[in-house]
Amino acid sequence: MTRYVLRRLLGAVLVIFVVSVVTFAIFQLGPALSNTSPVYYYIGKIPFPAGSVQLKLIEHRFGFDQPLWQQYWTWLRGILFGRKLDDGSTFVNCHAPCLGYSFRLNTPVTSLVKQALPVSLSLAAGAAILWLVGGVTVGVISALHPRSVFDRAGMTMALAAVSLPIFFTGPILILVFVYQLKWLPNISYVPITQDPAQWFRSMILPWIALSFLFAALYARLTRASMMETMGEDYIRTARAKGLPRRKVTLRHGLRAALTPIVTIFGIDVGTLIGTTVITETVFNLRGLGYLSVQSIHTQDLPVIMGVTIIAAIALVVANLVVDILYAFVDPRVSYG
Amino acid sequence: MTLPQQGDIEVVGSFGLIQTEEPSQKAIEGRSLGRIAWNRLKHDKVAIAGGFTVIFFVLVAVFAGPLCHLIGQSATAQHQNLTDPTTTMPLGSFGGMTGKHLLGITPISGNDILAQLIYGARTSLIIAGLATALSLLFGIGAGLIAGYFRGWSDSVISRTMDLLLSFPSLLFSIALLTVFSIVPSFLGLSGQPLRFAVIIFVLGFFGFPYIGRIVRGQVLSLREKEFVDAARSLGASNYRIMSREILPNLLGPILVYTTLTIPNYILGEAGLSYLGVGVLPPTVSWGGMLSDAGQFYQVDPAYLFIPGLAIFITVLAFNLFGDGLRDAFDPKSTR
Numbered sequence: 001m002t003r004y005v006l007r008r009l010l011g012a013v014l015v016i017f018v019v020s021v022v023t024f025a026i027f028q029l030g031p032a033l034s035n036t037s038p039v040y041y042y043i044g045k046i047p048f049p050a051g052s053v054q055l056k057l058i059e060h061r062f063g064f065d066q067p068l069w070q071q072y073w074t075w076l077r078g079i080l081f082g083r084k085l086d087d088g089s090t091f092v093n094c095h096a097p098c099l100g101y102s103f104r105l106n107t108p109v110t111s112l113v114k115q116a117l118p119v120s121l122s123l124a125a126g127a128a129i130l131w132l133v134g135g136v137t138v139g140v141i142s143a144l145h146p147r148s149v150f151d152r153a154g155m156t157m158a159l160a161a162v163s164l165p166i167f168f169t170g171p172i173l174i175l176v177f178v179y180q181l182k183w184l185p186n187i188s189y190v191p192i193t194q195d196p197a198q199w200f201r202s203m204i205l206p207w208i209a210l211s212f213l214f215a216a217l218y219a220r221l222t223r224a225s226m227m228e229t230m231g232e233d234y235i236r237t238a239r240a241k242g243l244p245r246r247k248v249t250l251r252h253g254l255r256a257a258l259t260p261i262v263t264i265f266g267i268d269v270g271t272l273i274g275t276t277v278i279t280e281t282v283f284n285l286r287g288l289g290y291l292s293v294q295s296i297h298t299q300d301l302p303v304i305m306g307v308t309i310i311a312a313i314a315l316v317v318a319n320l321v322v323d324i325l326y327a328f329v330d331p332r333v334s335y336g
Numbered sequence: 337m338t339l340p341q342q343g344d345i346e347v348v349g350s351f352g353l354i355q356t357e358e359p360s361q362k363a364i365e366g367r368s369l370g371r372i373a374w375n376r377l378k379h380d381k382v383a384i385a386g387g388f389t390v391i392f393f394v395l396v397a398v399f400a401g402p403l404c405h406l407i408g409q410s411a412t413a414q415h416q417n418l419t420d421p422t423t424t425m426p427l428g429s430f431g432g433m434t435g436k437h438l439l440g441i442t443p444i445s446g447n448d449i450l451a452q453l454i455y456g457a458r459t460s461l462i463i464a465g466l467a468t469a470l471s472l473l474f475g476i477g478a479g480l481i482a483g484y485f486r487g488w489s490d491s492v493i494s495r496t497m498d499l500l501l502s503f504p505s506l507l508f509s510i511a512l513l514t515v516f517s518i519v520p521s522f523l524g525l526s527g528q529p530l531r532f533a534v535i536i537f538v539l540g541f542f543g544f545p546y547i548g549r550i551v552r553g554q555v556l557s558l559r560e561k562e563f564v565d566a567a568r569s570l571g572a573s574n575y576r577i578m579s580r581e582i583l584p585n586l587l588g589p590i591l592v593y594t595t596l597t598i599p600n601y602i603l604g605e606a607g608l609s610y611l612g613v614g615v616l617p618p619t620v621s622w623g624g625m626l627s628d629a630g631q632f633y634q635v636d637p638a639y640l641f642i643p644g645l646a647i648f649i650t651v652l653a654f655n656l657f658g659d660g661l662r663d664a665f666d667p668k669s670t671r
Contacts, residue, residue, distance in 0.1 A: 015502055022503075023511070030515035033522060041518075159659070163652040165603055167610045167626050168644035171633045179634055275506055278607055282630070292507065293611055296514045308511050311504040319502055 005324055012320045019312040024072050027305050038064050041301040043103040061085075075100075079309075099309065100302030102295075109306035112291060116307075119189050120287035122199070123206055123279060124272040131211035131218055132265060138215070139222025140254065146227065154219060161216035170209045170282035177205060189285050206283045210276065214268060222261060229257040259326075266322025270315035369588065369665070376664040383660020389653030397461040400454045409448035412618060426636065442639060443632045449625075449642055456622040456643065459615055460650070463535055464601035468594055470540030471547055476590065478544065479551025480578050484559055494552070497545035505542035506607075512538050513613040528619055535614055539601050547593050551586060558582050588665045595658035599651040606647055622647050 031038035039058055059065055062085070063074050077083065078098040085092045085101050092108075094101050099109040138158070142151040177184050184205065190198040229235065230253050238248045277289030284290075288307050295303035377383055396403065404410055426441045441448055482493040516522065516534045525533055558564065559582065567581050608614030609623030610630075617624060625643040633640040 015499060018499060019503065022508075026508070026511050026515055030518050033515075159655060160648075160652060163599065163648055163655055165606055165610075165623075165626075165644070165647055167607070167623070167630065168640070168647065171630055171640055172644075175633060175637060175640075270502075271504060271506075273504065277506060277510070277611065281611060292510060293613075296510065296611075296613060299514070299518065304511055304514060308504065308507045311507050315502055315504050 004327060008320055008323050012316050015316050016313055019316070020076065020309055021072065023305055023308050023312065024075060027301050028068060028071075030301070038062070041299055099306035102300050102303050104298055104300050105303075109302050112303060113288065113306055113310055116286060116288045116291045117310075118191065119285050120273055120276055120280070120289065122189070122192065122203055123210065123276050123285060123287060124269065126203055126207040127210040127214070127279075128265075128269050128272065130207050131214035134211065135215040135218025136222050136258070136261065138219040140226055140257075142219065142223045143226035143230065143257075144249065151223075155223070158216035158219045161212050162220075164213070166209050166213065166278050167282050169212060170205075170279065173205045173209055174283075188283075189287075206279050206285060209282070210279045218261065218264075221264065222257065225260055226253065226257040229253050232256075263322060263326065266318050266325075267315075270318025270322075273311045273314045373588065373661075373664040377660055380660040380664065383657050383664075386653040386656030386658075386660065389649065390657055393457060393650050393653070394461060396454055397457040400458045403454050404451045407448075407450060409451040412447065414445045414447060442628065443636055449639065452620045452625060453622075453642060453646055455620040456625060456646070457650075459619060459621040460602045460605060463532060463539070463605045463615070464598045467536045467539035467543070467601045467604075468597045470536060471544040471597065472590065472594065474541065474544035475547030476551050476583075476586070478548040480555055480582065482548070483552040483555025484574070484578055484582070486556075490552075493548070497548050500542065500545045503542065505538075509538040509542065509608065510611065510613050513608065517613070528616075531614075531616065531619075535605060535608060539604050543597065543601070547590070547597070550589055550593060554586055554589060555582055558585055592658060592662045592665060595654055595661055599654035599658070602647065602651055602654070 027041075028038075031041055037055060037059060039055065039062065042062060043058075056065075063071050066074075074083065078094065078100070080097070082093070082095045082098045085094055092101050094108050094110075097110055099113065101108050102112065105112065138154045142148075142154045145151055184201055188202065190202045192199040230249075235248060235252055238252050239245070243252075273288060276287060277293060279285070280287040280290040281293055288310065292304050292307040295301075295307075426443060442452070478493050478497065482490040513534055516530065522530055564577060564581055567577050572581070605614055605621065606623030606626065609616075609621040610627045612627065614623060615621040622643045626640065626647075629636070629640040629643065
């Protein structure tokens with residue numbers, strides 16, 4: 001068991017390493033291909049004419065004149081131990097974990113991420129609970145009563161839901177519940193520590209919009225998995241030896257049917273930090289996705305780089321947790 | 337030496353056993369998997385309706401120019417005289433719908449929405465179609481090589497695909513598109529063509545491991561079949577076995593995958609354009625239209641619903657058709 005966990009851990013570290021190299025490489029590509037000094041994408045302006053000694057000096061201070069692997073190492077060391085940065089006029093001591101410094105916003109990327117993370121986490125956690133419960137419930141009821149009215153209605157809804165983009169359903173939800181019915185206030189994110197009731201009211205529509213799509217996928221998946229499981233021999237055996245139907249369905253059927261759902265749930269929650277981008281934009285939530293989209297418009301490379309690497313780490317960690325949990329849940333997984 | 341395909345085998349004869357059901361002169365036919373699937377699909381009304389909607393969408397995209405000529409509008413012509421000068425909103429009800437502008441006009445610039453919708457279909461189709469083609473190319477290539485040769489090439493390809501699947505692909509796509517938005521030209525491309533190429537690349541590239549895994553799994557079992565052994569014993573080269581013996585047997589799963597991937601890429605392109613990193617104005621896209629409509633939907637909801645419903649209907653049609661196709665190819669399906 002320990003060996004299995006250690007091996008997975010090593011694999012995860014490797015993936016994070018590769019992801020960080022790729023992220024770094026992507027952002028070196030732009031300045032290199034556009035023949036612009038990388039200084040522009042780091043401080044938002046070219047303070048001195050191209051080719052001037054002063055510009056060369058700033059490039060030197062950022063380390064842009066060093067070989068790429070060395071620049072990567074400086075970036076990585078900054079994340080681990082912190083680094084010092086300056087753009088020629090401001091001198092910044094960026095503490096570890098230093099994901100970079102946005103000279104446009106005069107803020108370390110780490111603190112931007114720290115501000116945005118609770119918003120994204122609130123959104124992701126609430127939506128995940130909602131779609132898991134909703135999707136699995138609909139899927140199980142549909143599987144137990146195939147071809148019933150509920151099954152047909154549920155599956156039709158599910159098919160419609162996977163074809164609806166969030167940037168269409170989101171505005172409709174706002175239009176109906178905020179502007180027409182006036183059931184919900186027109187507010188942006190309120191921290192849970194500040195006012196839990198307002199936090200809930202500010203998040204309910206984003207949760208519904210984001211979970212709608214996933215709930216549909218999970219309902220279809222649970223239905224298929226549950227129907228397959230209920231056809232297995234051991235279910236018939238359990239029924240034959242006189243166990244009540246309810247117990248057979250929940251203990252024997254549902255538990256086995258849920259294992260593939262758990263895998264996909266882990267991956268989906270992991271990628272959620274990346275996929276909340278559109279939901280955050282629609283509902284004007286200042287989360288990680290919103291931050292990266294804003295930084296795209298201002299071409300603030302350090303921020304986009306920081307968000308991307310954080311999202312990648314979140315995904316890898318989620319996969320790791322699922323893999324390890326799986327070994328406990330599913331007796332067929334070998335720990336070798 | 338392939339498995340029976342599209343009526344290669346036509347067993348004509350009178351076995352007499354089953355003929356009790358239909359005593360006419362109709363011959364019993366050995367049917368190929370493709371033909372069985374087609375017969376099943378023909379009876380699936382929902383899938384057929386989806387298929388016709390898909391064809392309609394493709395025709396609209398292909399004949400965008402003549403269609404706009406027919407309705408007498410262009411996607412870029414502005415009709416600011418039809419918008420309220422103070423609020424910039426279209427005059428009249430339902431977003432300015434009139435006999436001339438059937439689906440109304442956009443706020444501020446007063447573009448004809450129907451014409452934009454027609455050209456948006458073209459953008460969606462070009463990007464989703466080419467991105468699917470790209471992921472098929474990569475996916476089939478990688479899956480064939482990994483499944484057929486196994487060994488170290490399988491390890492390398494499978495690990496790479498696993499790694500790609502654990503990338504936060506949307507953020508990487510955004511990152512790549514951002515980087516390329518500051519690159520003036522690359523590989524001889526620049527401007528909108530470069531933009532299209534990068535969108536097609538990110539969608540297709542991050543999607544290929546899905547088809548790659550499916551193909552690899554199928555090839556792993558196909559390569560052990562007798563007809564492959566037979567071909568090999570006749571001296572067929574690896575390339576010939578892969579392209580002429582194995583590949584034709586993969587057409588079913590590939591076809592199903594294709595119809596279910598195109599709608600995903602339509603949504604993907606719309607999402608990127610909505611975020612402002614995809615197709616940029618003046619090129620029209622449904623995602624871009626929704627992004628624009630998002631600023632006005634409280635006062636002009638019609639502008640929001642038209643591109644939204646267009647995306648919904650198109651994607652739903654592809655999904656219904658793809659689901660029907662999958663059921664038709666599934667031997668376990670009873671329909």
